[in-house]
Amino acid sequence: MSADGALARVVRSAAERAATAETERCELCAARVAAEHPHLYDTGAAEVRCVCGPCSVLFADGAAGEGRYRLVPRRRLRLPRVDTAVLGVPVGLVFFVPRSDGSVTAQGPSPAGAMRWEVDAAAWRELAATVPQLAAMTPDVEALLVNTVRGLDEHWIVPVDDCYRMTAVVRREWRGLSGGGRVWSAVERFFGDLTERS
Structure with missing residues (x-):
């Protein structure tokens, strides 16, 4: 994408x-x-x-x-903690998108836009076997959005356009090499404003 x-x-x-x-x-x-x-x-x-x-x-x-x-569906679903470490993505602010072809991508926001990785599809299937909501996600248009930065533990199934909005927040607020003080407060506000909907 x-x-x-x-x-x-x-x-x-x-x-x-x-x-x-x-x-x-x-x-x-x-x-x-x-x-x-x-x-x-x-x-x-x-x-x-x-x-x-x-x-x-x-x-x-x-x-x-x-x-x-x-x-793109409107559904947002807050999940209990999901152990995404098995997916091998070394960042705390990331979204995972299962694809129609069976592949899974992970994207993490950065000051330059979304960084993208391919995730091991077998690892995703194993994780989805333990979290049934992941197996029910609509490919290409829903994502697992995770934020474990600064002690947060947020796990959501969201429409992909929410992920792009979050990526834009990071791009807009990032300052210097580490992001500065504004970016993480803005990310926390973004997650604070998410509400569940079906």
Whole structure:
């Protein structure tokens, strides 16, 4: 997935969203979209696309578009602690995305965008066997979002667009080599604002 392309399309601060709400358009029909709007995952381009409500309904059951577009769900589910150490990713702020082809990627936000690793698919399957919610994730469009930085222990299943918003927070707030004082407070606020929804 092209994180920078998705960030450019999906992620804006609340002020930027309000300022551009009148001009932001559905990428399928060109209708204006609200500040909070649905997204589609474009499997051909590996990018997230903004869509209006009526266009999103076309993809709700997965039949439209011959599989090229997948509706990004709105579900957020807070999980108890998940031992992701078995996945071999050495960072505390990361999201894991299972893919339609059976592979799994891990992406960690950085001042330059999302860093990406391939995760051992067998290790992911073993972990999902112990955490049934992981096995039920929708490939390509849902992620396991983890934050164990600075003593936090946050584990969520979220839509991938939430992950891009979090990556944008890190890019916007990062200062110097270590991130500075602002970035981690902003990340904590981001996680504090997450709410469960079905």
